[in-house]
Amino acid sequence: ILNVEQSPQSLHVQEGDSTNFTCSFPSSNFYALHWYRWETAKSPEALFVMTLNGDEKKKGRISATLNTKEGYSYLYIKGSQPEDSATYLCASRGSGAGSYQLTFGKGTKLSVIP
Amino acid sequence: NAGVMQNPRHLVRRRGQEARLRCSPMKGHSHVYWYRQLPEEGLKFMVYLQKENIIDESGMPKERFSAEFPKEGPSILRIQQVVRGDSAAYFCASSPLGPSGNTGELFFGEGSRLTVL
Numbered sequence: 001i002l003n004v005e006q007s008p009q010s011l012h013v014q015e016g017d018s019t020n021f022t023c024s025f026p027s028s029n030f031y032a033l034h035w036y037r038w039e040t041a042k043s044p045e046a047l048f049v050m051t052l053n054g055d056e057k058k059k060g061r062i063s064a065t066l067n068t069k070e071g072y073s074y075l076y077i078k079g080s081q082p083e084d085s086a087t088y089l090c091a092s093r094g095s096g097a098g099s100y101q102l103t104f105g106k107g108t109k110l111s112v113i114p
Numbered sequence: 115n116a117g118v119m120q121n122p123r124h125l126v127r128r129r130g131q132e133a134r135l136r137c138s139p140m141k142g143h144s145h146v147y148w149y150r151q152l153p154e155e156g157l158k159f160m161v162y163l164q165k166e167n168i169i170d171e172s173g174m175p176k177e178r179f180s181a182e183f184p185k186e187g188p189s190i191l192r193i194q195q196v197v198r199g200d201s202a203a204y205f206c207a208s209s210p211l212g213p214s215g216n217t218g219e220l221f222f223g224e225g226s227r228l229t230v231l
Contacts, residue, residue: 004156032218043117043205043222044157089157093218100147100170101159102220 004092006105013080014113020076021108023090027071031095034102035064035075038087047075047088080112116141118223119188120206126229133193133200135226139208146189147220148174148181151203160204163189196230203227 005024013019025033032051036044048057053068061078077084087109091102119138127133139146148160159173163183174181178196183189193200204227207220 034219036222041224043224046219046221049219091157100162101173102149102157102218103159104149104156106154106156 004090004103004105006088006090006108008108009106010109010111012111012113015080015082017080018076018078019080019110020074021088021110023073023075023105025071025073025090025092025103026094027068029094029096030068030071030092031099032093033066033068033073034089034091034093035073036089036091038089038107040086044089075108077110080110082112082114085110085112118206118208118221120204120223120226122226123224124227124229126231127196128231129197130195133196133228133230135191135193135204135206135228136188137191137206137208137223138188139206140210140221143208143210143221145209145211146183147207147209148189148191149205149207151205151225153202157205160191193228196228198230201228201230 007022034049035047037047038044048064050066055066057064063076066073087107089107091104093102121136144165146163149157150160151157161174161181162170166185178194180192203225205225207222209220
């Protein structure tokens with residue numbers, strides 16, 4: 001995998017449902033994996049930064065896991081609420097040359113239906 | 115503590131004109147990054163600056179684009195002789211430490227949307 005890929009591109013869930021989506025990233029020269037939450041007309045806000053294989057992080061109803069060996073991360077939302085509606089971005093940061101750069105996926109757009 | 119401030123939020127230019135986008139980082143942040151989002155694309159890295167220095171400009175087109183972050187004042191992304199393909203949303207982000215000092219969490223502005231007619 002050369003780029004950061006996110007799936008699905010978009011999804012609609014009912015309020016109260018739990019959901020998850022995937023981020024795939026290059027596993028070689030890995031340094032860190034970021035998740036951002038981006039509401040329409042606002043700025044992306046950092047949710048998690050993970051660096052270690054097997055990392056799990058949680059913030060309220062949102063959690064994320066990291067597998068650096070196979071190059072994927074999952075974001076989970078438990079009991080989705082309408083205010084969770086946003087685009088969720090993941091970004092990979094490598095080590096070595098270009099390590100200042102975050103490589104972003106195109107995002108997963110989540111719509112929570114009341 | 116005000117967040118990252120970008121202006122203008124929207125800018126319309128005709129082909130051949132110049133566009134200047136400004137970014138004031140969060141207070142205490144001396145590291146600034148510019149990202150561009152073309153239609154239907156993800157955010158793409160353009161340039162990383164520290165006060166008065168360009169650290170990495172590998173994502174910036176070689177011609178017509180320049181960036182600066184002076185000792186005093188905001189960071190400026192300048193696009194000369196704009197073309198329709200420059201139409202995009204330009205996002206600035208800042209951080210308090212450089213990439214080697216932390217895990218690199220960035221604080222983003224709300225973006226400047228450039229439309230070239």
